[in-house]
Amino acid sequence: MxxxxxxxxxxxxxxxSLEDISDAMNTVLTNLNYPTHTYDTYQYFIGSGLRNLVSKALPASNNSEDQIETCFDCMITEYREICTLKxxxxxxxxxxxxxxxxxxxxxxxxxxxxxxxxxxxxxxxxxxxxxxxxxxxxxxxxxxxxxxxxxxxxxxxxxxxxxxxxxxxxxxxxxxxxxxxxxxxxxxxxxxxxxxxxxxxxxxxxxxxxxxxxx
Missing domain, CATH: 3.40.50.1000 (HAD superfamily/HAD-like)
Known part of the structure; x- marks a missing residue:
């Protein structure tokens, strides 16, 4: 064939694109005073779409659908600006x-x-x-x-x-x-x-x- x-x-x-994706999400987490993650951790968050990544990155105690939706919008806003930076x-x-x-x-x-x-x-x-x-x-x-x-x-x-x-x-x-x-x-x-x-x-x-x- x-x-x-x-x-x-x-x-x-x-x-x-690991660093740009990670940096954008960590900016969102930092603005909310949530723990951030390393690049190595984000490596396993990538693959099922950015909404899924947001859900995985948020603390388990702050992972409601409303919170995911809000943070996803913020993450996209951040990422759009830097998606080809690194x-x-x-x-x-x-x-x-x-x-x-x-x-x-x-x-x-x-x-x-x-x-x-x-x-x-x-x-x-x-x-x-x-x-x-x-x-x-x-x-x-x-x-x-x-x-x-x-x-x-x-x-x-x-x-x-x-x-x-x-x-x-x-x-x-x-x-x-x-x-x-x-x-x-x-x-x-x-x-x-x-x-x-x-x-x-x-x-x-x-x-x-x-x-x-x-x-």
């Missing part, structure tokens, strides 16, 4: 995208980050590479729901099995399998190789250049 398209996760796969592509990603583009491989991003922010980061850090950058518009469509991934395949006029789904988390591997796409885990993100394999990764790569060999 020759793969004709690749859908990438964003955070932990294409870009290291966020950078992982080493080798730009070279990978250049090579894939030269081979006419269709490229897209599908993230559980808010749609507005997904599009902003993709456009600012990776201009002209992706035919689509899709983020979270409603909780019902959050990964591992494969709906948006399948919609991308339809827009490309490709069968789902002709598409690689590349990500760094268990959620990404579940999404890939739910969409009947080839699940590729990356070891440089926020989860371990074993977690990725346990979640259905067909392959786990340690360097972006390895993706060329798969294609």
């Amino acid at each position: 020759k793969f004709k398209g690749i859908i990438f996760d964003l955070d932990g796969t294409l870009v290291n 966020t950078k592509p992982y080493e080798g990603i730009i070279e990978l995208l250049d090579t894939l583009a030269s081979k006419n491989i269709k490229l897209a991003v599908f993230s559980n980050k808010a749609d507005e922010l997904t599009k902003k980061i993709a456009a600012e850090i990776f201009p002209d590479y992706f035919e689509a950058a899709v983020g979270l518009s409603t909780e019902e469509l959050k990964k591992p729901n494969p709906f948006e991934a399948i919609e991308i395949s339809k827009n490309w006029n490709l069968k789902t099995e002709e598409i690689l789904f590349v990500g760094d988390s268990d959620i990404d591997m579940q999404t890939a399998n739910n969409a009947n796409m080839f699940a590729v885990g990356v070891s440089w993100g926020y989860r371990t190789e074993q977690e990725l394999k346990n979640s259905g990764a067909k392959l786990v790569i340690n360097n972006p250049s390895e993706l060329i060999e798969i294609v």
